[in-house]
Every structure is written in structure tokens, then in C-alpha cells.
Amino acid sequence: MSNIAGKSYAMNTISPLPWHKALVLKLLFFIARFRTTSFNGLLTLSLIHYARWAILRPGDFPHLDPSQPKEDLKYHYEFFFSNFNGSWDQYVDSFSSAIPGGLDLFWRGNVKYPKSVPFRPFHNYITFNQYWTSHYYNAYPMAASNDVKSAEHLRKELVDFTRKVEGASPEAFKEQYDQLLLSLQYDLSTMAPTPVVSLAAAAIDGRERPDAAC
Amino acid sequence: MSNKLDLRDVQGSLLKAYGRYGFPKSRYVFYRVNDGSQARKLITALLPLITNSAVWKGPEQIPDSTLNIAFTYEGLKQLGVPEKSLHSFPPEFSMGMKARRDIVGDVGVNAPACWDPIWNTDGLVQPVHMILWINGRLVERDGQQVNTVDAGYQRLCELVAKHSAGVEQLSGHVGDEGDDPSYQDGSAIYVNGMPTAKEHFGYTDGISEPYFDGCGSHSSRVIGGGKPTGGDPKTKAGWAPLATGEFVLGHRDEAGEYPAAPIPSVFAKNGTFMVYRKLHQNVATFQAYVERMSAAIPGEHAAEILSAKFVGRWKNGAPLATYPTKESADQFAAELNQARLEAKQPGAGKAAQERYEKLRLELVAFDFRDDIDGSRCPLGAHIRRVNPRGSLEFGKTGAFNTPGALINRRRIIRRGLPYGEVRDRSSDQGNHGVIIVALNASIERQFEFVQQQWINYGNDFKLGNDQDPILGNRSVNESGNDRMTIQADPRGKQPPVLCGDMPTFVETRGGDYFFVPSLTALRMMGDGIVDPT
Amino acid sequence: MPNIAGNAYGLTTLCPIKNGGPPHRLDEDGATLPDNRSFGAILRDRLEDLPCDERSPMARVPNTYLCRFFVLDDLIYQGKPAEEDHLKSKYLVFTSNFHGDLETYLHGMWEHAADAVRRIWEHCVAFDRVTDAGSFVDYIKKCQVETTFYFMGSTDVSLAEQLKGLYLKQEFSKFAFANQGKSAAELQAAFAEFAARTRPDNVQGPTWRPGASQLKDAVVEGP
Structure with a gap:
């Protein structure tokens, strides 16, 4: 049981909201998709790889066979799944103080949602509605979202550079190389395994992989 | 809105930077509680001696020395604080610093095995239960230099002797020859007989200090010390006081609520949490590294430039963000020094005072919003990491609902002083470094977060696993995170300067987490009447 | 299509798990022991056991970023005065963030990890109808629920490109730090060697292994 895969944390929440509020929230999400500024704060925080919200009506729960009983629910449900860097405990403050308006939008109309400020009721609300992940896979445990984005920039620049300097004189090469370094000066930090996110997670890791524990 | 703290209830270290009141000397004394009931009597007896935060209105009100007190979780337990109250403390406090070593980065050369014997004991529960610390000064008396800490310590020892069944003073601080292992001394570094704000690498320390609602400092100190408002950082309009609850329990914090605190609330109110850490400085390694790497810096003053790039300030304290060249920094420092001398002249007018204050503010009245590219102060420089001053919006104005959203809840009040002397600058041996005394409402959210995420890691700055050049622990280094990129001007032709193979310059020698009670709480503890029911 | 952000796809599935549990379980010696677990618990145990x-x-499944x-x-009951809701089935929640289109992805999943898929989904309702890649794709599509909003805070390039980028970031940083201050000719020669070794334009390799958690064995040479 772990919400942690390297530098990424899997947040899962499932929370109820009345049908009419679900409709409004869906509409707001729909509008947000076409407003490029909606996610400025979240993009600037740059802690998230990928995240999603899915608002389900009772009839949206998959029904595959007559042997399976049909769900009969009073509420609609909002599913939220996120992959972000650092643990929830560590970064909840950052989310709550940077984008309180955004968070209030995401959970608008949910039953007993307390608003993102003050912080503790919000933290408690999320933890209360959280589901723990049984298997979490991350293709790059040693990379944060920032690292993946930086790496893509570096890769493109490097491929271009390699082509550009073919057959160049040493002096011309050096000049181009200095330019390359300048254009990559925000991309030269390297990656290693994540710092210990939680002592509980570190203890599990130590039990499962004594060889990898430092 | 404005908060009026009961200054007589808050311990003095929290609001008073004793150094500013001419206390360049300190002594930290640690005890184990052997008998709760006797120890409670000692606390009651100590109460009248504890320095509070009430304003000293003139030199005659300033005591010869100060005394303050704090407890570890085990200490509170031994003193009979009820289980229900104990369980209401945050877990990082009840665990203590040693048990949190993987979070704080106390591994490798920082590991407890390398700590002073007083901290390096078997098991995770340390024997230290209580700290008492004294700040004092050097005065001339009858032609003799007298350290007033000695008299304060003497008085403390006499009092403790009367309750010797209650507590036991713990020994085991490593010092140079002649140092008493039964306490830890701290002292400003003296140059020409005068105390300075320098630390052993030669940087000016302790410039930046959080300014919070009710802290009692002059209102101009909000500049650079408060939280950003989005306005001009050179003026008061650019800053607002941080919420009291970021530093003092029982008061509103930056999240608009009371910080997590133990019960009963009267026991927590006006108290805080404290981190005591002894850090050794590898002076020779640091100097050698700067000299070696300065070959990569073109032009004159390479070593000084490189040293400044590591910290984000020139050694004289001038911030790179405002004074990017050595010439401008030197000129500023000379002006500041001159203004200070003039302001200190007997009979100096208001104009001289104001001129000095205006220049002094230059040390803190800046942010990094006009240096987002880091061409002046590198993205990974020490001061930019521990107080990112507007840099985490990465130039996207208004991206966050709160200016300083990612910073306001990570501020720390730093007290503490250097310790020891560097007797041989060509060696890392010897006992010298800095005693960190950090005060905050949440050790986990403030001290530990900064220590782990901002000092020993770099993702918030988009710097991968890079660490703080000065404080980073690179001794358990997976290849690569022992580097720092010193950004060049992106519009220029010079490439960045790359500093690789950085050794660890600073090593932990021990410490722990403490609860600093209010005077009210101390009284309740002494009387044994804490009751969360 | 709200499931998509650029070339990144957010798949969200809820796969109903059969109610009840198996009557018996065979242990290794062939003796019959009562299995007191429900199908849901068995599924959870299998998930927990995955390396x-x-x-x-999932490291074998092409283009999986995170899942x-x-x-x-x-x-979860929110407490009074909220109403109380209960599910009639348990669901396996499987969500994946990947590059490309859904069918290709699910085909890849079946092709490279059918054994794990069979074991994980064994006790899900109607999974017994899954016999091949095609029926697996159909099955997952029936379990898919639509994402209302998908947020991409990273890149949407192929996983191979992402991993190659990470590999190059690591390697080029090392190179840049190690070669600072070299003469133009030395630098050019060193870079030629670097480029020959790291092959920046070949995303197949050398590169980082999907799921690599430690630096010491992160690099694979590729095909």
C-alpha cells in the first residue's frame, strides 16, 4: 500500500455532491477548458505531472452483466486523481495558499466541502475522502514534473546542436557550445532518488528492498 | 487585525534577537530530569529569572544576562505533563530530531554517530530533557574583561544545586582544549576586540529576520522581514507583517487559523517550538573549494564573486540582487559603515539616524522578481533557497492568489551564534561552527520543510536534486547532486559557471527539538497543574 | 474529448468486482484450505503483491507515464445531515496516464502484460469473456468512465522521448560540468565522443529504463 512512487504522490479522492451541483460543476470545468488562464496557478506551481477530475452520475458506474446489481445512489460523485511531487502533507500548504480559488472551484458543491482556507478543515476533508493506492507505477521515479519538462527542452536543444556543429571548426564549435550551455543553464541539474517523503514510506521501502535502502 | 501579544508571557528569545541588544555571548546547558517532583520545584524557582519579551525601554532595563528554558518531549513526560497533553503534540516533536534524521538529512557525515557524545547515545530517545540558555556580553569591570554569561551560569548552577535530586546537568559537548564539556558556549566572532555579525566562512549572518504582527520591532523592519504584498519591495507598501501564529502558538497564522498545538490551549498559548542544532564548519575545505573553482570565473575578484554567488550576498552582507558587482557592493558597505559610525556618534541628529536606517534597509529591501533569470543571484544560492522572496512565481505575476504563497508558511526565526574559534584555516579539524536556534510554530512545516525540500533538494527551484551550496549534505551523494549552476545573463554571450564535485561544507554535531513554553505554562508545569480535561 | 490533453490520454476505469468469494483455495501442497477472503480482498492482495x-x-506496457x-x-459517508450511499459492487479502479490513443495502448498492455492483466482482473465481473487483445480492449472500454477534466502539467511526448530526455539531461549535465574550461579542440573531441556514446537523436537507446528507481541501473542500451 503506497501512494508514493519515487518523486510522485498518488492522490485519490471520491466525494459526493447533489446532482444539480454536479451539473454546475461540470459546466464550470467545461468553461475552464477553454480559458487558458484557468490553470495558471497550477501550471506555475508545477508540482503536477497529470491530474483528472471525473464527475459521475449513478448510472455512469459501469454495469457489465445482468448478474451485477445496478447501483442505486443518491448523490453524484466526483473522482479526483492526481500525480504530484512531494507528499500531500508536505505540499498541502503550498496548494492551499497558492490556489485557494482553484481548489474551491474543483470541489465546489461537494457535500461538506469546507473551502481551502483555513487550511486544517480542508486538509481534513481531503484526507477523510482519500483512498489509498494499492499499486502505483511511475515510469520515472527519479524525475519530478519539472525534470521531465526540462529534459524535453534539453533533448531538443541537444539534437539540434549535434546537427548544427557537424563539420564546424573547433572555434566555431566552442562558440556554439557556449551558446548551448547558456540556453540550457536552467536544465543542468541532475536527478537522484527522491528525498525521504515520509518515514512510514521509507520504512516500507526498507522492508521490501533492504538492498536499496541507504 | 493587529495583534497585541502579552509580551510578559512570551519568552524573550522569541521576540528579542539578543545579539541586537549587545549580547554576543551565549551558553547552552542541558539537563536530564531524574525526579519529576524536585524538577518541578526547580522550574518554579527558575521562573523569576526567565527573560520575557517585554520591551527594554532603556539601557538601565537591559539585564546583565538573559535566561530561557525549553523542554524535549521526554522532558515534558518526566515532568509529569499528562499523557493526553503529550499525545496532542505534533509527532515530529515527540519523535525528536534524531528519529527524524532521514527527513532532515542527518545521514552520512551528519549522522548521529558523528554527533557530540551528549547527543550520540544509544537508541532514539535522547537523555536531554531540558535546555537552559544564557545570553550575555563582555564588559569592562575593574580593568578586566568580564563575560556576563559566567555570572548568569553561576546563578543557574546554584539554583540547580538546591534541587540536585531533580535534575542532572549533562556533559558531552565536544570543544577545543580548555572548553568545559558540560555546556556549549556560543560567541560572536570578534575582530579587533569588537563583536561582528560574521560566521566562520566569513559571511555576514543574521541579516534577515521575519517581521510578524505583534513582534514589537520598529515598523520599518517589516521591509524585507514581512510577507510580500506584490508592491515595491523597497518600500513598506511592498510588505505586510506575517501572522503571529507562524511563530507563536495560540495566535492566528497565515492559513487563517490557530496553528496545531497541544492541549489545554492555555498551556500552548504564547509558546513555540525550537530547533537546537550544532553545525560544524569545514573551513579549510570551503576555502580550498572556492579557490579551486574560482578559476572558472573570468576577471578579477573571482573568489569573492564565487563566494557571493554561493550565498546570494557579498561577504559584507550586500545582496547580489541589488548590488551585482563587487564595486557597487563595496561602495554600499563603506557608506553603510560610515552612516553607522555617524549615527552612533554622541549627539548624532535625527538625519544621521535616518540615513543609517535607510541604508541598513538596503540589506533586506529587495526580492528576486527582477532577477528571475538568476543572472545576479543564482537560483540555487543560499539566501534564495531559504527565503525565495517572490522567485517561486517564476515571473508569472498574479499566478497565485497570495503573493508569497509558497514562502509565508516556511519562515523561521533564527537565533543562535557561532561557536569556537578557527585556529588553523588550513584544517577542517578543531571545533568551530554555528549553533542554530530556530523558532517556529511547526517544526515539520517550517524548519523540516526548509531543511529537506529547500536545502537538501531543489525541485521547488526547478533544480532537480541540487542542494544548498553551503548547507547541503553531499556525503551520501548519488552522482550529480553535488553541483551548482551559476546562471549567466541569458541575453549575454558568457556561458554559465558550473561548480561540480562540491564537498560537504557543514556537518551536524547534534541537537534536538524543544517546546518553549510561555511563562504561564511554565508556572503550570512547576505547580504540576497542567490538565487537559 | 475531455479524456485527452494534447497527445496525453487520461484513462479512468471502474471495473466491477464479483461479490462473494471463492469457496476454496489450494495451497502449494495441494491441500484444500478455506479461503475466507472476498474477491475484492483477493484482488487487493494481488495488487499489493505486484513488484x-x-x-x-506496467513497466512493460508501452507509453505508460503513470498509472x-x-x-x-x-x-465514504460524510456524516449527518448527508445521506448515506453504498455501492452494491466493489470496483477495481485502474487509471492510467499515457501517450497516444486508447486502443493502441490497451493492445500494448495485453501484448506485454497479459499475465498480470489476467491475474489482476480475474475476479472482475464479465472478465471471463476476455480472451485476447481485442476483447480486452472492448472490456476496458465498457469499464471506462469519461473524465470531466484532464490536466497535463508535464509533457505529452512519447515515453521513449521522455526517458531519452531524462537520460540525456543526466548525461549532458555530467559532461558539461566535467568539461568546463577545456580548449576548443579538446571540447569538440570530447563532445564527439559524448554524442557517439549517448546518441541524442536515437530515442531507443541508450536511455533510461521505464520505472528506473535507482541511478546505478537506470541506463539501458536499447535494441
Whole structure:
């Protein structure tokens, strides 16, 4: 049981909201998709790889066979799944103080949602509605979202550079190389395994992989 | 809105930077509680001696020395604080610093095995239960230099002797020859007989200090010390006081609520949490590294430039963000020094005072919003990491609902002083470094977060696993995170300067987490009447 | 299509798990022991037993950025005056963030990790109808629920490109730090060697292994 895969944390929440509020929230999400500024704060925080919200009506729960009983629910449900860097405990403050308006939008109309400020009721609300992940896979445990984005920039620049300097004189090469370094000066930090996110997670890791524990 | 703290209830270290009141000397004394009931009597007896935060209105009100007190979780337990109250403390406090070593980065050369014997004991529960610390000064008396800490310590020892069944003073601080292992001394570094704000690498320390609602400092100190408002950082309009609850329990914090605190609330109110850490400085390694790497810096003053790039300030304290060249920094420092001398002249007018204050503010009245590219102060420089001053919006104005959203809840009040002397600058041996005394409402959210995420890691700055050049622990280094990129001007032709193979310059020698009670709480503890029911 | 952000796809599935549990379980010696677990618990145990990181079966599935599994056993009651809701089935929640289109991805999943898929989904309703890649794709599509909003805070390039980028970031940083201050000719020669070794334009390799959690064995040479 772990919400942690390297530098990424899997947040899962499932929370109820009345049908009419679900409709409004869906509409707001729909509008947000076409407003490029909606996610400025979240993009600037740059802690998230990928995240999603899915608002389900009772009839949206998959029904595959007559042997399976049909769900009969009073509420609609909002599913939220996120992959972000650092643990929830560590970064909840950052989310709550940077984008309180955004968070209030995401959970608008949910039953007993307390608003993102003050912080503790919000933290408690999320933890209360959280589901723990049984298997979490991350293709790059040693990379944060920032690292993946930086790496893509570096890769493109490097491929271009390699082509550009073919057959160049040493002096011309050096000049181009200095330019390359300048254009990559925000991309030269390297990656290693994540710092210990939680002592509980570190203890599990130590039990499962004594060889990898430092 | 404005908060009026009961200054007589808050311990003095929290609001008073004793150094500013001419206390360049300190002594930290640690005890184990052997008998709760006797120890409670000692606390009651100590109460009248504890320095509070009430304003000293003139030199005659300033005591010869100060005394303050704090407890570890085990200490509170031994003193009979009820289980229900104990369980209401945050877990990082009840665990203590040693048990949190993987979070704080106390591994490798920082590991407890390398700590002073007083901290390096078997098991995770340390024997230290209580700290008492004294700040004092050097005065001339009858032609003799007298350290007033000695008299304060003497008085403390006499009092403790009367309750010797209650507590036991713990020994085991490593010092140079002649140092008493039964306490830890701290002292400003003296140059020409005068105390300075320098630390052993030669940087000016302790410039930046959080300014919070009710802290009692002059209102101009909000500049650079408060939280950003989005306005001009050179003026008061650019800053607002941080919420009291970021530093003092029982008061509103930056999240608009009371910080997590133990019960009963009267026991927590006006108290805080404290981190005591002894850090050794590898002076020779640091100097050698700067000299070696300065070959990569073109032009004159390479070593000084490189040293400044590591910290984000020139050694004289001038911030790179405002004074990017050595010439401008030197000129500023000379002006500041001159203004200070003039302001200190007997009979100096208001104009001289104001001129000095205006220049002094230059040390803190800046942010990094006009240096987002880091061409002046590198993205990974020490001061930019521990107080990112507007840099985490990465130039996207208004991206966050709160200016300083990612910073306001990570501020720390730093007290503490250097310790020891560097007797041989060509060696890392010897006992010298800095005693960190950090005060905050949440050790986990403030001290530990900064220590782990901002000092020993770099993702918030988009710097991968890079660490703080000065404080980073690179001794358990997976290849690569022992580097720092010193950004060049992106519009220029010079490439960045790359500093690789950085050794660890600073090593932990021990410490722990403490609860600093209010005077009210101390009284309740002494009387044994804490009751969360 | 709200499931998509650029070339990144957010797949969200809820796969109903059969109610009840198996009557018996055979242990290794062939003796019959009562299995007191429900199908949901068995599924959860199997998820917990999956090896992590580079050894996860999902590391074999092309273009998986990040994915997760857990068992949704019921809904959380919010307390009075909220109404109380209960699910009639437990659901396996499988969500994945990947590059490309859904069918190609699910085909890849079946092709490279059918053994794990069979074991994980064994006790899900109607999974017995899955016999090949095609029926697996159909099955997952029936379990898919639509994402209302998908947020991409990273890149949407192929996983191979992402991993190659990470590999190059690591390697080029090392190169840049190690070669600072070299003469133009030395630098050019060193870079030629670097480029020949790291092959920046070949995303197949050398590169980082999907799921690599430690630096010491992160690099693979590729095909």
C-alpha cells in the first residue's frame, strides 16, 4: 500500500455532491477548458505531472452483466486523481495558499466541502475522502514534473546542436557550445532518488528492498 | 487585525534577537530530569529569572544576562505533563530530531554517530530533557574583561544545586582544549576586540529576520522581514507583517487559523517550538573549494564573486540582487559603515539616524522578481533557497492568489551564534561552527520543510536534486547532486559557471527539538497543574 | 474529448468486482484450505503483491507515464445531515496516464502484460469473456468512465522521448560540468565522443529504463 512512487504522490479522492451541483460543476470545468488562464496557478506551481477530475452520475458506474446489481445512489460523485511531487502533507500548504480559488472551484458543491482556507478543515476533508493506492507505477521515479519538462527542452536543444556543429571548426564549435550551455543553464541539474517523503514510506521501502535502502 | 501579544508571557528569545541588544555571548546547558517532583520545584524557582519579551525601554532595563528554558518531549513526560497533553503534540516533536534524521538529512557525515557524545547515545530517545540558555556580553569591570554569561551560569548552577535530586546537568559537548564539556558556549566572532555579525566562512549572518504582527520591532523592519504584498519591495507598501501564529502558538497564522498545538490551549498559548542544532564548519575545505573553482570565473575578484554567488550576498552582507558587482557592493558597505559610525556618534541628529536606517534597509529591501533569470543571484544560492522572496512565481505575476504563497508558511526565526574559534584555516579539524536556534510554530512545516525540500533538494527551484551550496549534505551523494549552476545573463554571450564535485561544507554535531513554553505554562508545569480535561 | 490533453490520454476505469468469494483455495501442497477472503480482498492482495518500479508489470506496457490501481470497496459517508450511499459492487479502479490513443495502448498492455492483466482482473465481473487483445480492449472500454477534466502539467511526448530526455539531461549535465574550461579542440573531441556514446537523436537507446528507481541501473542500451 503506497501512494508514493519515487518523486510522485498518488492522490485519490471520491466525494459526493447533489446532482444539480454536479451539473454546475461540470459546466464550470467545461468553461475552464477553454480559458487558458484557468490553470495558471497550477501550471506555475508545477508540482503536477497529470491530474483528472471525473464527475459521475449513478448510472455512469459501469454495469457489465445482468448478474451485477445496478447501483442505486443518491448523490453524484466526483473522482479526483492526481500525480504530484512531494507528499500531500508536505505540499498541502503550498496548494492551499497558492490556489485557494482553484481548489474551491474543483470541489465546489461537494457535500461538506469546507473551502481551502483555513487550511486544517480542508486538509481534513481531503484526507477523510482519500483512498489509498494499492499499486502505483511511475515510469520515472527519479524525475519530478519539472525534470521531465526540462529534459524535453534539453533533448531538443541537444539534437539540434549535434546537427548544427557537424563539420564546424573547433572555434566555431566552442562558440556554439557556449551558446548551448547558456540556453540550457536552467536544465543542468541532475536527478537522484527522491528525498525521504515520509518515514512510514521509507520504512516500507526498507522492508521490501533492504538492498536499496541507504 | 493587529495583534497585541502579552509580551510578559512570551519568552524573550522569541521576540528579542539578543545579539541586537549587545549580547554576543551565549551558553547552552542541558539537563536530564531524574525526579519529576524536585524538577518541578526547580522550574518554579527558575521562573523569576526567565527573560520575557517585554520591551527594554532603556539601557538601565537591559539585564546583565538573559535566561530561557525549553523542554524535549521526554522532558515534558518526566515532568509529569499528562499523557493526553503529550499525545496532542505534533509527532515530529515527540519523535525528536534524531528519529527524524532521514527527513532532515542527518545521514552520512551528519549522522548521529558523528554527533557530540551528549547527543550520540544509544537508541532514539535522547537523555536531554531540558535546555537552559544564557545570553550575555563582555564588559569592562575593574580593568578586566568580564563575560556576563559566567555570572548568569553561576546563578543557574546554584539554583540547580538546591534541587540536585531533580535534575542532572549533562556533559558531552565536544570543544577545543580548555572548553568545559558540560555546556556549549556560543560567541560572536570578534575582530579587533569588537563583536561582528560574521560566521566562520566569513559571511555576514543574521541579516534577515521575519517581521510578524505583534513582534514589537520598529515598523520599518517589516521591509524585507514581512510577507510580500506584490508592491515595491523597497518600500513598506511592498510588505505586510506575517501572522503571529507562524511563530507563536495560540495566535492566528497565515492559513487563517490557530496553528496545531497541544492541549489545554492555555498551556500552548504564547509558546513555540525550537530547533537546537550544532553545525560544524569545514573551513579549510570551503576555502580550498572556492579557490579551486574560482578559476572558472573570468576577471578579477573571482573568489569573492564565487563566494557571493554561493550565498546570494557579498561577504559584507550586500545582496547580489541589488548590488551585482563587487564595486557597487563595496561602495554600499563603506557608506553603510560610515552612516553607522555617524549615527552612533554622541549627539548624532535625527538625519544621521535616518540615513543609517535607510541604508541598513538596503540589506533586506529587495526580492528576486527582477532577477528571475538568476543572472545576479543564482537560483540555487543560499539566501534564495531559504527565503525565495517572490522567485517561486517564476515571473508569472498574479499566478497565485497570495503573493508569497509558497514562502509565508516556511519562515523561521533564527537565533543562535557561532561557536569556537578557527585556529588553523588550513584544517577542517578543531571545533568551530554555528549553533542554530530556530523558532517556529511547526517544526515539520517550517524548519523540516526548509531543511529537506529547500536545502537538501531543489525541485521547488526547478533544480532537480541540487542542494544548498553551503548547507547541503553531499556525503551520501548519488552522482550529480553535488553541483551548482551559476546562471549567466541569458541575453549575454558568457556561458554559465558550473561548480561540480562540491564537498560537504557543514556537518551536524547534534541537537534536538524543544517546546518553549510561555511563562504561564511554565508556572503550570512547576505547580504540576497542567490538565487537559 | 475531455479524456485527452494534447497527445496525453487520461484513462479512468471502474471495473466491477464479483461479490462473494471463492469457496476454496489450494495451497502449494495441494491441500484444500478455506479461503475466507472476498474477491475484492483477493484482488487487493494481488495488487499489493505486484513488484514496484522497474519490476512492475506496467513497466512493460508501452507509453505508460503513470498509472495506479486500488479497490473502491464503498463510498465514504460524510456524516449527518448527508445521506448515506453504498455501492452494491466493489470496483477495481485502474487509471492510467499515457501517450497516444486508447486502443493502441490497451493492445500494448495485453501484448506485454497479459499475465498480470489476467491475474489482476480475474475476479472482475464479465472478465471471463476476455480472451485476447481485442476483447480486452472492448472490456476496458465498457469499464471506462469519461473524465470531466484532464490536466497535463508535464509533457505529452512519447515515453521513449521522455526517458531519452531524462537520460540525456543526466548525461549532458555530467559532461558539461566535467568539461568546463577545456580548449576548443579538446571540447569538440570530447563532445564527439559524448554524442557517439549517448546518441541524442536515437530515442531507443541508450536511455533510461521505464520505472528506473535507482541511478546505478537506470541506463539501458536499447535494441
